[in-house]
Amino acid sequence: MVPWVYEFHWTAFHVTFLLIFFTVFVTVAATIIIALRRTQQDEQQHRMESIQWHSDFEDLAPAMKVCRHELNGDVQHRVCDNEFDCRSCTLHPVFSARKKKGSLLQYEVYGFSMPPYRLYHRGHTWVQQEDDGTFKVGIDDFGSRIIGRPHSIELPPIGSHLSVNGRGILVRRSDSTIRLLSPIDGEVIGHGNSEKGWYLKVRADNPERATTHLLKAEEVPNWILREMERLQFSFATSGVGATLADGGELVPDFHKHFPKADWDSVLGQMFLEA
Amino acid sequence: MDKLLIPRGLQRTTFEKFLLWIIPWLALLAVGAYAIYLCLAEGLFHTNMDNRFAFGIWIFLDLTVIALGAGAFFTGFLLYILRRKELKAVINSAVVIGLICYSGAVLVLMVDVGQPLRAWFTFWHPNTHSMLTEVTFCLTCYLIVLLIEYVPIVLKNRQLRQIPKFLVFEFELHKLMPVFAGIGTFLSFFHQGSLGGLFGVLRGRPFAFREELGIWPSTFFLFVISAAAAGPSFVMLTTTLVEKITRKRLVKDEVYRFLGKVSGCMLIIYVLLKSIDTLIWINSTSPGNGFPAFEFYATQSFGTWILFTEIVVLGLIPALVLLSSRLRQNKRYLFGAGFLVCSGIMLNRFVMTIQTLALPTLPFDNFLTYAPSWEEVAAFAFVIAYGVILYSLTFRYSVIFPQERELGQTNGELSMREFAQSRSVFKQPKFVTRLIDTFSSTK
Numbered sequence: 157m158v159p160w161v162y163e164f165h166w167t168a169f170h171v172t173f174l175l176i177f178f179t180v181f182v183t184v185a186a187t188i189i190i191a192l193r194r195t196q197q198d199e200q201q202h203r204m205e206s207i208q209w210h211s212d213f214e215d216l217a218p219a220m221k222v223c224r225h226e227l228n229g230d231v232q233h234r235v236c237d238n239e240f241d242c243r244s245c246t247l248h249p250v251f252s253a254r255k256k257k258g259s260l261l262q263y264e265v266y267g268f269s270m271p272p273y274r275l276y277h278r279g280h281t282w283v284q285q286e287d288d289g290t291f292k293v294g295i296d297d298f299g300s301r302i303i304g305r306p307h308s309i310e311l312p313p314i315g316s317h318l319s320v321n322g323r324g325i326l327v328r329r330s331d332s333t334i335r336l337l338s339p340i341d342g343e344v345i346g347h348g349n350s351e352k353g354w355y356l357k358v359r360a361d362n363p364e365r366a367t368t369h370l371l372k373a374e375e376v377p378n379w380i381l382r383e384m385e386r387l388q389f390s391f392a393t394s395g396v397g398a399t400l401a402d403g404g405e406l407v408p409d410f411h412k413h414f415p416k417a418d419w420d421s422v423l424g425q426m427f428l429e430a
Numbered sequence: 431m432d433k434l435l436i437p438r439g440l441q442r443t444t445f446e447k448f449l450l451w452i453i454p455w456l457a458l459l460a461v462g463a464y465a466i467y468l469c470l471a472e473g474l475f476h477t478n479m480d481n482r483f484a485f486g487i488w489i490f491l492d493l494t495v496i497a498l499g500a501g502a503f504f505t506g507f508l509l510y511i512l513r514r515k516e517l518k519a520v521i522n523s524a525v526v527i528g529l530i531c532y533s534g535a536v537l538v539l540m541v542d543v544g545q546p547l548r549a550w551f552t553f554w555h556p557n558t559h560s561m562l563t564e565v566t567f568c569l570t571c572y573l574i575v576l577l578i579e580y581v582p583i584v585l586k587n588r589q590l591r592q593i594p595k596f597l598v599f600e601f602e603l604h605k606l607m608p609v610f611a612g613i614g615t616f617l618s619f620f621h622q623g624s625l626g627g628l629f630g631v632l633r634g635r636p637f638a639f640r641e642e643l644g645i646w647p648s649t650f651f652l653f654v655i656s657a658a659a660a661g662p663s664f665v666m667l668t669t670t671l672v673e674k675i676t677r678k679r680l681v682k683d684e685v686y687r688f689l690g691k692v693s694g695c696m697l698i699i700y701v702l703l704k705s706i707d708t709l710i711w712i713n714s715t716s717p718g719n720g721f722p723a724f725e726f727y728a729t730q731s732f733g734t735w736i737l738f739t740e741i742v743v744l745g746l747i748p749a750l751v752l753l754s755s756r757l758r759q760n761k762r763y764l765f766g767a768g769f770l771v772c773s774g775i776m777l778n779r780f781v782m783t784i785q786t787l788a789l790p791t792l793p794f795d796n797f798l799t800y801a802p803s804w805e806e807v808a809a810f811a812f813v814i815a816y817g818v819i820l821y822s823l824t825f826r827y828s829v830i831f832p833q834e835r836e837l838g839q840t841n842g843e844l845s846m847r848e849f850a851q852s853r854s855v856f857k858q859p860k861f862v863t864r865l866i867d868t869f870s871s872t873k
Contacts, residue, residue, distance in 0.1 A: 163555055163556075163558070169558065170558065173558070177567055177571075180571055180613060180616070180617065181571065183609065183613060184571070184574060184575060184578070184610075184613060187606050187609045187610065188578065188603075190602075190606065191599060191602040191603045191605075191606055192599070192602075194602040194605075195595065195598045195599045195602050198598045198601075198602070199594075199595065199598065203598075204594045204597075204598055207597065207598050207601045208594070208597055210601065211591070211597060211600075211601060215829065215832070215835070217835050217836035218836065219836065390439075418441075420433075420438060421438055421439045421440075424438035424439055425438075425439055429438065430437070430438060430439070430591075
C-alpha cells in the first residue's frame with residue numbers, strides 16, 4: 157500500500173487514501189508537537205504560575221467565582237471572567253466610577269479584624285502600603301482563623317518575584333498543605349512572621365496599578381459575609397453535617413470544634429486551590 | 431497515600447470499600463485473561479465460530495460498543511466544534527467511555543484475528559478493496575486520538591498537577607482539543623460508516639446487501655447516524671448509573687435533558703432513513719436479487735417482530751419521548767428512552783451480524799445456529815471488567831465531572847434553620863440572623 161510496497165499502484169484511489177491517512181497522522185503528530193513546544197515556551201516565559209491559577213480558577217464552582225461588584229450590589233449577578241484580576245477587566249473601572257463615597261469604615265467586620273487601611277485579596281491575604289512605597293503582605297484574620305496553627309510557613313526567598321494570583325505563601329498543616337495566592341506583583345525584599353503580623357515585604361513592579369484588583373475596606377463586609385457562607389457550604393460537603401450556626405463571629409479556636417472535618421477540602425475551597 | 435491522590439473537595443468512599451468494589455471485577459478480568467490466553471495460545475477452536483459463521487458474539491458486541499462509544503466523538507463535536515458549552519459537564523466521561531469501548535473493541539479484534547503479532551500486516555499490506563481496511567486505519571487513528579484526549583484527564587490528578595510541566599502540558603493540550611475533536615469526528619464518520627458499509631456490500635448476503643448511495647451502500651450512513659444517536663444516550667445512562675452507585679449528583683438535570691434531546695433528534699432522522707431504506711429493500715433490492723424480503727423473516731426465530739421491535743419499539747417510541755420537552759422533564763421517561771435507544775442499537779448490530787450470517791442464502795443451505803463458547807463470553811467479560819476498573823480508577827483519582835464539586839455543595843447545603851439551631855461555634859448578631867432569614871425565604 158505504501159509506495160515502496162508491492163501492492164501499491166499509482167492510482168487515484170491509492171494516492172487519495174494515503175494522502176488522507178497521512179494528513180490525519182501528520183495533524184495529530186503536529187498538534188502534539190505544538191502542545192509540547194508551547195509548554196516549553198510557557199516555561200521559558202515563566203507563565204507556569206498564571207497557568208496554575210488559570211487551572212485552579214477554572215475548577216472553582218461558579219458560586220466561588222462571583223464578581224466583587226456582585227458582592228457590592230453593583231450588579232445583580234456576574235461571574236468573574238478575569239480570574240480575579242480586575243486590572244484587565246473592562247467593566248471594573250465603570251463600576252468603580254459609580255461608587256458612592258463616604259461609607260462607614262470598620263476595623264472589625266463580623267468579629268474579624270480587618271483594618272480599613274489594608275487592601276484585601278480574594279484568597280485571604282492583605283496588602284498594606286508603607287511610607288517608602290513598598291508593600292507589606294500578610295494573611296487576613298479570616299484566613300488565619302481557618303488555618304489555625306500551622307506546622308510551618310514557607311515564604312518565597314528574598315529576591316524572588318511574585319506575580320498576582322501566583323504562589324505566595326505556602327502553609328503546611330498536619331492534614332494539608334495549602335498555597336496562599338500572592339496579592340501583588342513584585343520582588344520580595346523582606347520576610348516577616350506571625351509575631352510581626354506580616355509575612356512579606358514586596359517592591360511592586362508597577363505601584364500605580366499594583367492594587368487595582370484588591371478589595372477596599374468598604375467592600376470587605378459583603379465579601380466576608382459571602383466567605384462565611386462559603387465556609388458553611390464547604391463544611392456541608394466535608395461530611396460534618398449540621399454544625400455551623402447562623403453566621404455570627406468565628407471563634408478563634410475554630411479547629412477544635414471540627415476535628416473530624418475534611419480540613420484539606422475546606423482549606424482548598426476557602427483558599428481557592430483545586 | 432490514597433487520600434492524597436483524590437482530588438480536593440471531592441468525596442470518595444474509603445479505600446477498603448473501593449477495594450471491595452474492584453476485587454470482583456479483577457476476578458472477572460483474570461477469568462477473561464485466561465480465556466484470551468487459551469484463544470491466542472491454543473487457537474480459535476476454543477470459540478464456536480467456524481468458516482461459515484465467522485462473525486460471532488465478538489463482532490456483534492464490538493459493533494455495539496463502538497456505536498455506544500460514539501458519545502466521545504459526538505459530544506466532542508458538539509462541544510468543541512458547535513460550541514455547546516453545557517456538554518463540558520460530561521465530555522470527560524464521554525472520552526473515558528469512548529476510550530474503554532474502542533480499546534476494548536480493538537483488544538477483542540486482536541483475539542478474533544488470532545494473530546496479534548501480525549496486526550501490523552493490515553497497515554503494510556492492506557486489502558484496498560475491503561471496507562475493513564478503512565475501519566482498521568480509522569479505528570487505530572481514533573484510538574490514538576482518544577488516548578491523547580484521555581491524557582489531560584489523567585494529568586488533572588491532584589498529585590500529577592503538582593508537577594508544573596504536566597499541568598502546563600495539560601493546559602496547552604486542552605487548548606488544542608478542537609483539533610482532536612475535528613479529527614475524531616472525521617475518523618468516526620468513516621469507521622462507523624465503513625462498519626455499516628461492510629454489510630451493505632455483501633452481495634452474497636441479500637439480507638444485508640443494500641443499493642449504493644454514491645460510493646457507499648445506505649448502511650454506511652445508517653451506521654453513522656445510529657451511532658450518533660446512541661452515543662449521547664449511553665453517556666446519559668452511564669452517568670446516571672455512576673450517580674446511583676456513588677449516591678452523588680454529578681451533572682445538572684439540564685445536561686441530561688440536552689443529551690436526551692440530541693439523541694432524540696438523531697434517532698428520529700435514523701428511524702426515518704431506516705424506514706425508507708427498509709421499504710426500498712423490501713420492494714426493490716431484495717426482490718431484485720431473487721429473494722422476496724419476507725422469506726428472510728419466515729425462518730426459525732427471526733420473524734418480522736424483530737424488524738418491528740427495531741424500528742418502532744426501540745426506535746420511533748424512544749425518539750418521540752426524547753423529542754418531547756414535557757416527557758424529557760421526567761427522568762423515568764428520559765432514562766427509559768435512553769435505555770431503549772441503546773437496546774435498539776444493540777439489536778440492530780445483532781441483526782446485521784448474527785441474523786445475516788444465520789440466514790440461508792443458497793438452495794442447499796440450512797439455517798445456521800450459533801451459541802458462543804464460554805471462552806468467547808469470558809473474553810468479552812474481560813473488556814467489561816477492564817472498562818469498569820479503568821472508569822472507577824479515573825473517577826476516584828481524577829475529575830471526570832466538573833460540576834461534581836458545585837453539586838456536592840448544593841447537596842450538602844443545610845437549611846439555614848438547621849444552622850440556626852446549632853450555636854456551638856457562632857455567636858449570633860441579630861443583623862446576620864435577619865439576613866439569613868431573608869436568604870432562607872428566597873430559596
